[in-house]
Amino acid sequence: MFWIGQLAIVVIMIMGFITLCQPKSPGTPYLSVRHLWILTCVYLQMLIGFGFLYMLYHWNGHAVLQQLGSTPPEPTLDDLWTMFYFSATTLFSLGYGDFVPIGIGRLIAVIESLIGYIIPAALVVRTVLDWELEKKEP
Template sequence: MKLVSTFLIGATIVFIAINLYLFFTNKTYRKSTFSSALFLKLVLVMFSMLVGFAVIYYLLSLQDLILVQSLSSMKPIEITFLTLLYFSGETLVSVGYGDMLPVGPARFFAILESLLGILLPTAYFMKSLDLSKK
């Protein structure tokens, strides 16, 4: 069973890679191009934001409680920089998993980070597809 599972994971990774390749090489749109420099810039900006927000959460944690397991119990999450990187990452690239909830001023920064995590990749794709008017 483990061999089948490993094979299916590998096949899924290949499927995803093929789809990404087709997305970036498909010239359906006129003037659509993939810019590796622009993509690298997006990756670096997203990584910088991930680390930057983790630092903000760390500094906020020095002042007050910022992460809990649930709002009803208010059981605090142990604060380590790796935990804060994880929280920052899940906030930046999704709406969170629900295993950690921000409280206090961390809520504002989590909303801001989520907003940037949605807008930056969207702006990248608009730029790479050259759909925006000049």
């Protein structure tokens, strides 16, 4: 069940990122409320997806996070909010330092922070490509 959950979370996050990279519809502005909405949804999807991924590993007995040098606590449902918080601080920056990834959490945090930097770049590249394509059309 652990691997099925992990695969489902990763597939959903990939689908969200692919949505961001799709070309715009003809006749729509390059930057619009729709683009902002898609960007917001992709960020939320990544934040929630990585939060659940951290939680999935935590519930499976893997050490994922450590708070200010203390030992990782036993998994509870309240940890889900901690995982979402850590996911948000990792996705939007490199964290505050109040929680430190350990074990497999380090690899997940590196991937998440990389995606956090790639998402805005993907939007800019998609917009420039659409602009160039429309400029070439008569």
